[in-house]
Amino acid sequence: MNPEEIKAMLGSRWMSVESYINGSLSSDIALLQSINGRILSHSGKQLRPLISMLVAMACSDGGAVDDSCRYAAAAELLHNATLLHDDVADSSDQRRGSPTIRSLMGPSVSVLVGDYWLVKAMELILSASNHGDRVIKIFSKTLSDLAEGEMLQLQKAESGDTGYDDYIRIIYNKTASLFVSSSLSAAISVGASPEMEDAVREFSTALGLAFQIRDDIFDYSQDAVVGKPVGVDIMEQKITLPLIGALQEVPEDEASAVRSLVASIRENPGNRERIMDFVRQHDGVAYAEKVLDGYITKAVDALDIFPDTCYRRQLADVARYVGVRSK
Template identity: 60%
Template sequence: MNINEIKKYLGEDWKKTEGYISGAVKCEIGLLDSTNRLILSHSGKQLRPLLSVLVARACSGGKATDDSCRYAAGTELLHNATLLHDDVADDSDQRRGAPTIRAMMGPTVSVLIGDYWLVKAMELILDADTKNDRVIRMFSKTLSDLAEGELLQLQKAQSGDTDETDYTKIIFSKTASLFEAAALAAAISVEASAQIEEAVKDYAVSLGLAFQIKDDIFDYSPEMKTGKPAGVDILEQKITLPLLGAFANAGKEAEMSIRRKIINIADNPDGIRDEILSFVRENDGLGYARKVLDKYIEKAVSALEILRESPEKEYLKELAYFTGQRQS
């Protein structure tokens, strides 16, 4: 899938969205403005605002509103704010193959700039013409979900007892909740019916869950072009779906042995990481995770059936398939 082709197709709606993103973080303070421009230059695929604009147009016969573009831009600002905070929580030195703000300028600057982007996102959303209370409450809940997901993951990393129910709750809160907000805000911005809202919500949640599962597969796949080495999640004591799948295939005794090692990973970080990477490969944890990933992709595509046929609908399907196949 060609992301730039979709952006070109969206034309003025995408240009307006990009303008809201860059305009929101333009600042007279030199240090802040230059750092914001650096972050924008490493924006990645911008899937969340892309999804949001596509949904708005798919629900309205290709007629996104100014609010549609504002909400889409807000999702990108929120996403980048969470990354700036995540890099501090995870002591990350690299993201998307480039040094993080935390690595270059320290954790304090990264947190402050993350806070700044968070506020600017909410300003964009609050400045929408319709002042829709549902959208405001929805984005507020998303922020709560993001924080709760991060804290639940930290709690489970300490106890080493993450199961698949915990994992799904964590990845919904940390990832899928923002996809959900992006899609629902878009539908609300064009006054879509309740039935359509429910459909795009189902699409976005399934897509977000699939997206995070794919990221977690990358951590066990050193050949992928992610810009980070394999096994980072293991070193951070995060039990994700590939490892849970290996547990399911290997049996309880092997599972308990590996869980104990994760809790005590500080005793021999590199050795335990390499052992767990091998354990996941030998017990087909990646195959297990890919099956769950494929299930969510198909669920996302099926949710779109209610929408009228349009190029936007086809692009939304392509986004789903791309999520399952991406290499970075």
């Protein structure tokens, strides 16, 4: 997947998305303008708005409308708002290889700027000419899901009993839900049929879950290309899919002992390597890879309802990229 090629294919429609993003963030407050510019310059692949626009095009045979561009831009603003808040919740010093706003200017600034981006996203959605009420409900549900997912993860980190179903609910709420709202709003913007909406929901749910599973696999990776430290989830007492898979392979008394290592990791940080070795010895990463592959297959299969256009093919390519990405 080449984001720049997709942007070029989308042409003027992608230019409209960027215009809405930049226009929404324009401020006469120099400090805010500077921070917004810094965030935009480190905005990564902009995967969510790209998927949003490809969905709109796939649902309409290339007939994405102005509302499609507004919703795609709003998805990017919401995504970055959540990152600004996450960096405070996780005390993160780096993101995408660069210092976070939290580390540069403190948690209060990061929260305030995140709030600002969130409001600007909602303004964009409300400025749409059609379907605004329905779409605002979809994005509002996503924000609720995000908060509930974070709280459930904190609760499970405290109790140390995260199971497979808990994990899937957490990553749906924290990650997949925004993929769903980004994609479903795009389908709605072009008047997609109920059957297409269902397919879009299935595609984006599977894609979002796969995306987070890949991130969680990275935490057990020894490959420097990932570009971020390993073992971070363990240090935060988060039991993710590789560890869940490994725990399923051992007797309950051994699994309970490993969970105790996770629960006491802050007092005994040296246990991180023991836990990571346990996951490697019991093929936890291979287990997670298998689950991930299943979700990628579901995502690609969900696209069968759409006409065979370049937009559908690009969506399938994006799904395959999510399955194999290295960072």
